[in-house]
Amino acid sequence: MLGILRQTVVAKLNHALNCEQGIGAVALRAYSSSSANKMTVRDAINSALDEEMSADPKVFMMGEEVGEYQGAYKITKGLLDKYGPERVVDTPITEAGFTGIGVGAAYHGLRPVVEFMTFNFSMQAIDHIINSAAKSNYMSAGQISVPIVFRGPNGAASGVGAQHSQCYAAWFGSCPGLKVLAPYSAEDARGLLKAAIRDPDPVVFLENELLYGESFPVSAETLDSSFCVPIGKAKIEREGKDVTIVAYSKMVGFSLQAADILAKEGINAEVINLRSIRPLDRSAVNASVRKTNRIVTVEEGFPQHGVGAEICATVVEDSFEYLDAPVERIAGADVPTPYAANIERMAFPQVEDIVRAAKRACYRSR
Amino acid sequence: MACSATAKIIHNPLVLSSSRSAEKYESCCKISGPSSLLGSKFLGKKLLSAKSAISLASRRSGAVVAVSSDVVKEKKVKSGSSAASNLLITKEEGLVLYEDMYLGRAFEDMCAQMYYRGKMFGFVHLYNGQEAVSTGFIKLLKQEDCVVSTYRDHVHSLSKGVPARQVMSELFGKTTGCCRGQGGSMHMFSKEHNVLGGFAFIGEGIPVATGAAFTSKYKREVLKEDCDEVTLAFFGDGTCNNGQFFECLNMAALWKLPIVFVVENNLWAIGMSHLRSTSDPQIWKKGPAFGMPGVHVDGMDVLKVREVAQEAIGRARRGEGPTLVECETYRFRGHSLADPDELRDPAEKARYATRDPITALKKYLFENNLANEAELKAVDKKIDEIIEDSVEFADASPVPARNQLLENVFADPRGFGIGPDGKYRCEDPKFTEGTAQV
Numbered sequence: 001m002l003g004i005l006r007q008t009v010v011a012k013l014n015h016a017l018n019c020e021q022g023i024g025a026v027a028l029r030a031y032s033s034s035s036a037n038k039m040t041v042r043d044a045i046n047s048a049l050d051e052e053m054s055a056d057p058k059v060f061m062m063g064e065e066v067g068e069y070q071g072a073y074k075i076t077k078g079l080l081d082k083y084g085p086e087r088v089v090d091t092p093i094t095e096a097g098f099t100g101i102g103v104g105a106a107y108h109g110l111r112p113v114v115e116f117m118t119f120n121f122s123m124q125a126i127d128h129i130i131n132s133a134a135k136s137n138y139m140s141a142g143q144i145s146v147p148i149v150f151r152g153p154n155g156a157a158s159g160v161g162a163q164h165s166q167c168y169a170a171w172f173g174s175c176p177g178l179k180v181l182a183p184y185s186a187e188d189a190r191g192l193l194k195a196a197i198r199d200p201d202p203v204v205f206l207e208n209e210l211l212y213g214e215s216f217p218v219s220a221e222t223l224d225s226s227f228c229v230p231i232g233k234a235k236i237e238r239e240g241k242d243v244t245i246v247a248y249s250k251m252v253g254f255s256l257q258a259a260d261i262l263a264k265e266g267i268n269a270e271v272i273n274l275r276s277i278r279p280l281d282r283s284a285v286n287a288s289v290r291k292t293n294r295i296v297t298v299e300e301g302f303p304q305h306g307v308g309a310e311i312c313a314t315v316v317e318d319s320f321e322y323l324d325a326p327v328e329r330i331a332g333a334d335v336p337t338p339y340a341a342n343i344e345r346m347a348f349p350q351v352e353d354i355v356r357a358a359k360r361a362c363y364r365s366r
Numbered sequence: 367m368a369c370s371a372t373a374k375i376i377h378n379p380l381v382l383s384s385s386r387s388a389e390k391y392e393s394c395c396k397i398s399g400p401s402s403l404l405g406s407k408f409l410g411k412k413l414l415s416a417k418s419a420i421s422l423a424s425r426r427s428g429a430v431v432a433v434s435s436d437v438v439k440e441k442k443v444k445s446g447s448s449a450a451s452n453l454l455i456t457k458e459e460g461l462v463l464y465e466d467m468y469l470g471r472a473f474e475d476m477c478a479q480m481y482y483r484g485k486m487f488g489f490v491h492l493y494n495g496q497e498a499v500s501t502g503f504i505k506l507l508k509q510e511d512c513v514v515s516t517y518r519d520h521v522h523s524l525s526k527g528v529p530a531r532q533v534m535s536e537l538f539g540k541t542t543g544c545c546r547g548q549g550g551s552m553h554m555f556s557k558e559h560n561v562l563g564g565f566a567f568i569g570e571g572i573p574v575a576t577g578a579a580f581t582s583k584y585k586r587e588v589l590k591e592d593c594d595e596v597t598l599a600f601f602g603d604g605t606c607n608n609g610q611f612f613e614c615l616n617m618a619a620l621w622k623l624p625i626v627f628v629v630e631n632n633l634w635a636i637g638m639s640h641l642r643s644t645s646d647p648q649i650w651k652k653g654p655a656f657g658m659p660g661v662h663v664d665g666m667d668v669l670k671v672r673e674v675a676q677e678a679i680g681r682a683r684r685g686e687g688p689t690l691v692e693c694e695t696y697r698f699r700g701h702s703l704a705d706p707d708e709l710r711d712p713a714e715k716a717r718y719a720t721r722d723p724i725t726a727l728k729k730y731l732f733e734n735n736l737a738n739e740a741e742l743k744a745v746d747k748k749i750d751e752i753i754e755d756s757v758e759f760a761d762a763s764p765v766p767a768r769n770q771l772l773e774n775v776f777a778d779p780r781g782f783g784i785g786p787d788g789k790y791r792c793e794d795p796k797f798t799e800g801t802a803q804v
Contacts, residue, residue: 057588057589058589060584060588086584086587086588087588091617092613092616092617092620094613094616094617096573096609096610096613097573097576097610097613097614097616097617098573098613098617099573100570100572100573100574100576100577100610100614101573101574101576101577101580101614101617102577103573103574103577104514104562104573104574104575104576104577104578104579104580104581105577105578105580105581105584106577107562107563107574107577107578108512108562108577108578108581108582109581109585110580110581110584127567127570128570128573128574131565131566131567131570132563132565132570132574136555136563137774137775137776137777138548138774138775139545139548139549139550139553139555139563139564140545140548140549140553140555140557140563140774141545141546141547141548141549141555141773141774142546142773142774142777143545143555143556143557143558144555144557144562144563145777146777147777176775177775177776179776199778200776200777200778201776201777201778
């Protein structure tokens with residue numbers, strides 16, 4: 001009996017609350033749930049592919065296991081059933097061949113999305129990505145544009161060894177004629193992929209396997225089918241005034257965690273999510289450094305000739321007088337990735353490393 | 367003579383016919399040029415002596431079994447019965463072929479002259495001697511069909527219809543070139559004439575060509591357009607050892623793409639002889655290994671090439687899939703203008719010089735009363751004038767302006783093109799909100 005009474009009381013309380021908030025509350029609650037709307041990066045990419053393929057019949061997918069296997073990482077789940085085998089093409093294991101076929105199809109009017117099971121395999125096809133895709137618009141003086149997207153997981157996963165763990169952002173980022181994107185959140189993934197597919201130039205889309213399963217809140221606008229994120233613009237994930245931390249892909253998550261830790265120690269860090277490796281949003285980075293006067297760049301890739309090296313050089317060239325401390329860059333260890341879990345952990349930047357570097361930049365290493 | 371050794375179209379690679387023994391094949395191969403095609407009777411006798419050395423070395427047939435195609439059989443019957451009225455080409459066609467081959471030859475000779483005078487620079491690879499392949503195949507194509515080539519691409523572009531003026535300007539590095547001087551000798555592109563390059567890496571063009579063929583099929587089957595475009599991929603003997611070649615043979619046959627793989631086997635890859643670098647030098651055999659017909663043809667005879675090309679292009683257009691055509695040809699000059707060409711035997715060069723495709727076609731035209739000396743001289747004169755005009759035009763054209771250095775890197779530098787209001791979409795302040803019209 002007490003149970004029923006309690007239920008009645010609770011019900012009445014709820015009713016009262018509802019009435020207090022007014023009729024709009026119902027609608028508001030439905031809308032506010034959109035900010036509680038979460039989407040995994042995997043679903044974000046899948047939905048972006050789905051929408052772009054349905055909007056333009058010239059868009060097609062090509063890669064190993066994208067069709068019947070539903071994608072090696074289940075990114076292309078459901079697309080084969082929806083669009084058929086002519087538009088979701090399972091290829092033999094021939095990276096050089098099928099990448100070239102994708103480029104040739106793009107030369108002649110289609111809009112392929114070529115998936116690499118990981119970007120490590122793109123090395124077998126890198127001739128086509130650079131020589132036939134990136135350079136063609138230039139060599140043909142604008143006659144042949146290549147509206148192709150190369151996508152796949154990039155960087156380290158967990159315990160996959162040296163040949164499956166390299167980050168290719170720096171390599172592709174140095175090549176003129178390519179656009180190179182590195183999304184972090186679900187909103188990034190959706191918006192940037194849709195932008196990449198609609199873009200008339202070759203785009204290298206560097207995803208991250210460990211982020212596929214992570215959920216991020218998404219707004220209603222993100223879910224709209226015409227949502228795009230501009231290529232070449234970085235996003236300020238967290239505003240701050242003491243030190244700028246620049247990162248892309250998974251390292252953005254680590255940087256945000258580091259920023260929380262630093263906040264407890266009184267250092268207010270600004271975290272920039274690059275989103276786009278090429279073109280690099282130099283103006284956003286410089287504007288931030290001119291505000292905070294200190295910079296830390298974070299990347300997973302190898303340190304020499306890395307993305308961080310480019311950002312630091314840019315900052316020194318453009319904002320030298322604003323710097324109060326030497327530029328700091330954190331990168332992966334200068335070794336092929338080991339397999340054993342404990343040393344693999346040491347081979348990539350962790351949250352503690354970012355915290356330490358930020359403190360060093362603020363002269364608070366003690 | 368009952369054997370047709372030139373065109374061996376193997377329709378069903380899994381069925382080994384016993385109608386041709388290895389021994390008969392060997393004897394057919396020694397002759398290796400002539401079949402019953404009229405034009406080649408005269409060449410045949412020369413071929414016997416000229417080719418025997420090469421053919422013995424390169425055609426170690428072993429247990430190869432070849433099935434002759436029905437097409438060739440039919441032709442044999444026809445031409446056997448009425449020699450005079452069943453020529454392979456009409457007068458107009460003959461003149462077109464002659465003009466195109468002479469254009470290719472005169473153009474390349476002019477390139478050599480210009481290079482040594484310093485007007486052309488970098489890597490220039492000339493096509494002298496191989497004109498029969500380019501003319502034989504490309505003159506059968508429509509404008510919408512695509513051609514993909516290697517660095518030896520001047521003559522392919524000319525045959526496909528790119529004006530000589532534009533090609534010459536491109537070679538001089540002038541802004542009036544087909545690629546505004548940004549591509550150069552090895553990167554001839556023309557969207558209008560569907561020349562999809564011009565690639566410096568051997569084997570790079572093959573997947574690109576396969577992709578263009580994929581597009582044709584996609585347009586037909588997914589976009590439901592009326593599309594029967596065919597793509598030709600031209601490449602050399604050295605490329606046939608490259609991984610991408612095999613990858614594309616596999617996928618083209620697997621998906622029945624409308625493509626013809628044309629091997630210009632000139633026996634040399636810079637200084638590396640085909641026989642030294644290939645385990646089985648008979649390239650046409652690699653076709654049936656992947657489930658497509660493999661054909662070998664005498665690439666110094668434009669009429670034979672044209673006949674095989676007709677069959678192969680027809681197959682592709684009808685949707686029956688790819689064909690691998692090995693054209694045995696020779697380049698009279700070195701690999702490039704910087705190549706001293708010391709490794710090739712002068713006797714070999716002399717032998718092939720007697721098989722000059724232009725001379726051969728001329729002879730055919732005379733002997734069959736399709737043209738006379740005067741008409742061909744008029745064609746020569748016309749072409750010479752075109753070439754001279756193209757040099758003058760290229761000379762007089764301006765070099766690229768300074769700002770051209772940074773142009774054409776991207777089709778759309780700022781992303782997403784231009785919106786309905788005329789501005790770049792990514793400059794629309796509402797862009798990230800997703801409310802912008804994309």
